Amino acid sequence: MQKFIDEISQAKSLAELESARLALLGKKGVITEGFSKLKELNGDEKKALAESLNKARDEANELLASKKAELEEKEANEALIKDGVDVSLFNEPSLRGAMHPVMATMDKIIDYFVAQNFSVETGPLIEDDFHNFEALNLPKYHPARDMQDTFYLRDFRLLRTHTSPVQIRTMQAKKPPIRMIAPGAVFRRDLDLTHTPMFHQIEGLVVEEGDKISFANLKDILQNFLVYMFGDVKVRFRPSFFPFTEPSTEVDISCIFCKGCGCRVCKQTGWLEVLGSGIVDENVFKAVGYSGVSGYAFGLGVERLAMLLHRIPDLRSLFEGDLRLLEQFR
Incomplete structure (x- = not known):
């Protein structure tokens, strides 16, 4: 579990973050497979595993949301820098009209x-x-x-x-x-x-x-x-x-x-x-x-x-x- 948390924390792009999410919460993710095993257990074992999986899922969702917001803000700032225009750059004055x-x-x-x-x-x-x-x-x-x-x-x-x-x-x-x-x-x-x-x-x-x-x-x-x-x-x-x-x-x-x-x-x-x-x-x-x-x-x-x-x-x-x-x- 710690391995996947580290992958989420260290993701450097939204694509890497999505890959870590699928590995943890996707159809074939670790937590999803853990829930599929609950039907094989009974009593206290089933209850203990369910509590553990729910806790892990909630922590993962919270960490994913926080990291996603961080990465979106980072990419937006990078786009602003890339597409920005320096209005202080010298240019010839544009012609303007006048009242006759x-x-x-x-x-x-x-x-x-x-x-x-x-x-x-x-x-x-x-x-x-x-x-x-x-x-x-x-x-x-x-x-x-x-x-x-x-x-x-x-x-x-x-x-x-x-x-x-x-x-x-x-x-x-x-x-x-x-x-x-x-x-x-x-x-x-x-x-x-x-x-x-x-x-x-x-x-x-x-x-x-x-x-x-x-x-x-x-x-x-x-x-x-x-x-x-x-x-x-x-x-x-x-x-x-x-x-x-x-x-x-x-x-x-x-x-x-x-x-x-x-x-x-x-x-x-x-x-x-x-x-x-x-x-x-x-x-x-x-x-x-x-x-x-x-x-x-x-x-x-x-x-x-x-x-x-x-x-x-x-x-x-x-x-x-x-x-x-x-x-x-x-």
């Missing part, structure tokens, strides 16, 4: 207005004439339609030329107060250094009951926004014309390149145009069934702001997918 500058700029703009309690609204890219033009005080044959070269479809629908239709749809679906921005892609038939057929806009709209909204509210939100985007800049509001707002203004900032002194980028004026805005025209409110309300609206081109923030000279480079440009924004 246009999307990063759009996210920055959205973050500002969401923090000012504006909701983010979306709408279809394919629009009808009413939502894209007529409801925005641009009736058929209105000369201001020439300001936007439109992609028309065969069913007389069109690719939206601005995100203003989202404002119309929002006013049709909701009642004041409304405080929203509408980010998204827009389409116009244009291509040069500062224009592409597809680009991104974010337009904002605030509507309140009565005459609570004034031009002062518009100036306050836009001045704070432009300082948030460009830092310590001066903001200028110039009279302009938009069919859907009256009065209307173009908004400029002091040139971020020359600090207002005059340079090639600002054409020696010291100012850069960044967005348009104004008080919502009454005809727009009539088109959506509103009365007795006031509001302001504004709109900006995301690519325009991205170009200024990142000093990008050609708008088309933002859409060419050139990795030499995009890798700079990791």
